[in-house]
Amino acid sequence: GENVGLHLPTLSVQEGDNSIINCAYSNSASDYFIWYKQESGKGPQFIIDIRSNMDKRQGQRVTVLLNKTVKHLSLQIAATQPGDSAVYFCAENLRGAGSYQLTFGKGTKLSVIP
Amino acid sequence: EAGVVQSPRYKIIEKKQPVAFWCNPISGHNTLYWYRQNLGQGPELLIRYENEEAVDDSQLPKDRFSAERLKGVDSTLKIQPAELGDSAVYLCASTPRTSGANVLTFGAGSRLTVL
Numbered sequence: 001g002e003n004v005g006l007h008l009p010t011l012s013v014q015e016g017d018n019s020i021i022n023c024a025y026s027n028s029a030s031d032y033f034i035w036y037k038q039e040s041g042k043g044p045q046f047i048i049d050i051r052s053n054m055d056k057r058q059g060q061r062v063t064v065l066l067n068k069t070v071k072h073l074s075l076q077i078a079a080t081q082p083g084d085s086a087v088y089f090c091a092e093n094l095r096g097a098g099s100y101q102l103t104f105g106k107g108t109k110l111s112v113i114p
Numbered sequence: 115e116a117g118v119v120q121s122p123r124y125k126i127i128e129k130k131q132p133v134a135f136w137c138n139p140i141s142g143h144n145t146l147y148w149y150r151q152n153l154g155q156g157p158e159l160l161i162r163y164e165n166e167e168a169v170d171d172s173q174l175p176k177d178r179f180s181a182e183r184l185k186g187v188d189s190t191l192k193i194q195p196a197e198l199g200d201s202a203v204y205l206c207a208s209t210p211r212t213s214g215a216n217v218l219t220f221g222a223g224s225r226l227t228v229l
Contacts, residue, residue, distance in 0.1 A: 034217060043118070043205050043220030044157065089156050101170075102218065104156030 012111045019077040021108045023090035026071060032093035034102070035064060035075045039086045044104075047075070047088075077110075085112045116140075118221035120206050126227045132194035135224040139187070139208030147218060148174075148181060148191050149205040157205055157220075163189065196228045 013019045025033070031052040036044035050057045050064045050073075057064050063076040073090050087107040094101050119138040127133050139146050144165050149157035160179065162170040165186040174181065178197070183189040193200055203225045207218040 043222050046217045049217060106156050
């Protein structure tokens, strides 16, 4: 079946630098995407979302970019802080038959070096 | 707001024993989900409820897993008997609407270790 996947399983960045986490998806019917952050021992926490009719959305220190041509999603974190250390998951929403399914990728671990 | 509450946080059992997990969703959220998260993996949907009705249980291993949400609020997920491969974190999530693309709010999860 079609899955959401990630290019990099781990990412280490220096505190204060920008981070970019990438995600590839293969289902062209997906119409909504979400980035979640999961800290150790906690459940996934919503960061930012984007609909398929957009190519960019900005939040506080985070930006999500969507490239539907190559089915690629990225999360940019500006001025990365130690508190950003976590596993980041992208998830895609596939609408069908009046309901939807949220499918998660495998995750990228972000480590921030103080 | 308390968020999605799950218990127990941790459970260690021997294989073939039963186990149950409990979830209290955010007040007013009528859609409830159970996900399983294996180590190093993303969450995978087990079952989705709209109020008390299980509308998507296609990924629930029905030979040993069962779930209920009798009054459309709290939910329990049961495994009987547990197998070694059931070791994982069981996450509960809820959303306020049943249609469209909604942001799921997750609980902290119940970590199961089967020995």
